[in-house]
Amino acid sequence: MLPVFRGLLWGLIGFAIGALLTALVRIALGMEPWVFGPLFFVGYLFGLAGWLLGVGVWDTWMREFLGMEPRPYKEEGWRRYFGFNTDHKVIGIQYGVTFIGMFLLAGLLAMAMRIELMRPGRDIFDFATYNRVMSMHGFLMVLVAVTAVPGMFGNYFVPLMIGADDMAFPRMNALSYWIWPPAAILLLLSPFFGGWDSGWTAYPPLAITNEPGQMFYNLAFFTGGLSSVVGSVNFLTTIITMRAPGMTWGRVPIFVWSIFMTSIMSLTATQFVGVAMIMTVLDRVAQTAFFDPARGGYPLIYQHVFWFYSHPAVYVMIMPSWGIMLEILAHFARKPLFAYRWAVAGMAGVTALSFTVWAHHMFTSGMPETLHVPFMATTEAISVPTGLIFLAALGTLWRGKLRFKTPMLFALGMLFNFLIGGLTGVFNSDLPADMHLHDTFWVVSHFHYTILGGGIFGLIAGIYYWFPKMTGRMYNEALGRLHFWLMFIFFNLTFFPMAWLGLHGMNRRIGDYPPDLAGMNMFVSMAAFILGASFLIFVYNLVVSWIRGPVAEANPWGARTLEWATPSPPPEHNFPRVPEVLSGPYDYGVPGAVHAKV
């Protein structure tokens, strides 16, 4: 039996045991036993444990603990993707396919929202349904933005780029992926339990009083957080201890640095969102009083706990894409990465400051006014280290011999979009401006410029850049460029007018707007549909090229980092022997420079 099916079976058994135990305890305490909330909550936690045991934890760890021979999952062909496979390259592909699928699904929801917003008033949804669709779109996209790059490229390329044969803890790496399916199942089931209408941020008291579908969001977020923590333990340990000899900290590729900094944030801050989620669920199912004002709780504190994670999380979304962007700029400009050390310092600075800015999401929430100015100051300060990364990018391009292949186009597009995202962000961080901009489409424009225009452009740049390495086949360059130009132009035509809409009084998270904004909304919707359609080209290109694209060479880009020094796709242990690193990875044009002997 494929481990996936055994996991499902054990998960269902776990769910039944958990729910029954809860019912028994409730009978013993003299309470009404068959109440959905508590039974589902405890059932899910048991079900999660059952799923993980069934899908591979039993075969690997538990058998070893109990003195039996572990049964590692060894399969070939397509079957290797459906079990507890510990090869970091298989895990990278598992993450990639899962999260690109999630991205496309969430994109369809965005299309549905733009159909509703084409005209003022009610069209295809009632306003409650609009909010549920918006919430699902937002949350799925947040999961994609947080997970896709570290999960897919972090797992696949961090060991390759530092010359290791795998991650430091291969089994934990498999675990970090297999924690995800229960979260995906929860989100797919949520609409059958009323969905949730509180957005991806799910503030109480709404998140305590709305439909049971809300809990599916809470538990999915909690589950995803678990995976993040497991993954970041692995990245940090791998990067510290498994660099090839000679790969000193000053020679580590910039993408690896970005994953390192990202992991510091996910390792620590993620626990806060886990706690916030569990508190909300307890308020719903156990009548606790954390955030429920009806019982004397403090709804505002939820926002503090939530944003203490979720602001570092937006840097988790963008930082690995900065890494990809800088990699690609250096390789395609044929120049050493400009101010490498300052770029690393910039990443470290953003990481440190990211923990100090969370309350800038709460300027209009009624929090104590003494907090306003300090958080405005820290937020504006974070543009300084961000600027270092930007200057490193510009300096690398300066007088370079640019080669405009698809990955390079996406990296340049990201640089442009993120500039607009950063500039619009200055107004949000500025207290007097934010009082008016808060919760308008200006903010929607701003974060789509940073996260879609920055993070996801970086993801797609990475997909084109590493596609030949991961699949052993070349994508179609003409289709890739067509995808870029369509996506870049219509991304800007979709989201730039949204800033204007926000300034003219269009609120976010409402399926309606003043009638005089109808013309611009129609324009935005049309642009959004073409933006959505550009992904058909993307998916077609990936699928067809993966099946029968031309066979890729080991190093089609002439890049110098270590992943290109091994065949495409890399063999099971990556390198015939541990490579010996002799100098930095970006010495383009330096006579006689060799990055590593493989």
Add this chain to the structure above:
Amino acid sequence: MSEHGHGHAAVYEGGYTRLQINRMGLWFFIISEAFMFLALHFYRFLALGTYKPEGVNVILGLFLTAILLASSVFASQAEKAIARGDQKGLERNLLITMGLGLFFVLMVVYEWSVAFAHFPPSTPFGSIFFLTTGTHVLHLLSGIVILALVYLAARRGAYSAESHWGVTAGVLYWHFVDVVWLSVFLSLYVL
């Protein structure tokens, strides 16, 4: 707990041994877990300041602290025993550690029954009190399960003076659960 991987880690930059790599991974995990408790304390102080209702039993809290500190001493003895090859000492100290842990859990359950009357979970302080102590008890129970697995492995003779990462890891985790209790004690009982 042990992660065999591909075994030739010592060839990498910095020359880390497999044992050092395992230890580092566990430490990162512990840092992450510490942030979970930090989040709970964050709520406690942000929402409630240092407010403390009637009925918080500091004496009982001190007693609980003493039990856990004692258990840490025995856990540490267990590791020292196997480091000098003393199988019997390892098993005996593990049993005492787990016994003290179970005793601690029972005392917390007793305390909950009293606390329920003073500040039930339907009040903000009761909510954070029961969630924080409950989270800690869950960590302690998982520590007991881990030590029980270590104990079973020790009975099979899986550990020796030279190779006992399983014991080290279990004991390190146990120490973490004890130390984090001190923060719980300070946050909920003392301040």
